[in-house]
Amino acid sequence: MIAFIEDQRAVYGVELICSVLPIAPSTYYHQFACCADPSKASARHQRNTELCPEIKRVWDENYQVYSVLKAWHQLKRKGFDLARCTVERLIKQIGIRGVVRGKVIKTTVPDTSAPCPRDKMNRVFRAPPPDLLWVSDFTYVSTWQGFI
Numbered sequence: 152m153i154a155f156i157e158d159q160r161a162v163y164g165v166e167l168i169c170s171v172l173p174i175a176p177s178t179y180y181h182q183f184a185c186c187a188d189p190s191k192a193s194a195r196h197q198r199n200t201e202l203c204p205e206i207k208r209v210w211d212e213n214y215q216v217y218s219v220l221k222a223w224h225q226l227k228r229k230g231f232d233l234a235r236c237t238v239e240r241l242i243k244q245i246g247i248r249g250v251v252r253g254k255v256i257k258t259t260v261p262d263t264s265a266p267c268p269r270d271k272m273n274r275v276f277r278a279p280p281p282d283l284l285w286v287s288d289f290t291y292v293s294t295w296q297g298f299i
Contacts, residue, residue: 152172152174153179153182155168155172156168156169156172156174157183165179165180199241199244202231202233202241203241203245205229206222206226206238206241206242206245206247207245207247209222209226209229210222210247210249213225215247216249217249218242218248218249218250219235219238219239219242220235222238222249223235226238256293258298259291
């Protein structure tokens with residue numbers, strides 16, 4: 152949102168854009184000041200900018216398989232004092248994830264060579280009187296015994 156305001160501020164002005172968007176003008180000006188001088192950012196943001204490369208480095212060094220718990224333990228072994236929830240939040244923010252064990256099950260695999268059935272409702276799912284139009288949905292639910 153800050154980038155959008157920065158692009159359009161010459162045309163419309165910051166206050167006008169912020170009155171339409173759900174953002175206060177003071178938030179924009181604070182972000183702008185923090186980009187110019189990182190020491191004006193909050194202590195949490197400054198610490199996050201230090202920790203994000205370390206988390207990414209630990210994740211890369213361990214073949215990109217570490218999840219939150221193992222990355223947190225590895226960072227503690229390296230001498231970082233931080234909470235597990237902080238590592239979890241930063242891993243989500245960075246956009247990385249550990250390896251997921253087990254087989255990924257796809258419930259529906261489309262057959263592109265088969266012809267598609269005709270759409271008899273023209274994607275209009277409203278019927279004027281009751282019981283004139285019935286729509287069904289196939290849902291797969293995973294259980295311990297398998298899919299239902």
